[in-house]
Amino acid sequence: MSLSEIEQEALKLPAREKADLVCKLLETLPSADVDISDEEVLEREQKLEAGEIEELSHDEFVRRVRHERGR
Numbered sequence: 549m550s551l552s553e554i555e556q557e558a559l560k561l562p563a564r565e566k567a568d569l570v571c572k573l574l575e576t577l578p579s580a581d582v583d584i585s586d587e588e589v590l591e592r593e594q595k596l597e598a599g600e601i602e603e604l605s606h607d608e609f610v611r612r613v614r615h616e617r618g619r
Contacts, residue, residue: 595601
């Protein structure tokens with residue numbers, strides 16, 4: 549079966565089965581090379597809720613990443 553055929557069949561699945569398939573596929577990928585601990589995530593969330601740092605929109609995040617990469 550080709551990738552195109554698998555994709556066509558996967559798109560026919562009900563939403564719940566698609567979500568299950570996505571989870572299974574993601575589990576097979578190597579982990580991202582990101583070294584952020586659960587503690588750091590919690591600390592950032594607390595700072596955000598306390599108003600110590602500002603929320604960043606997805607568009608702004610993408611803009612900054614592109615700027616840093618020179619694109």
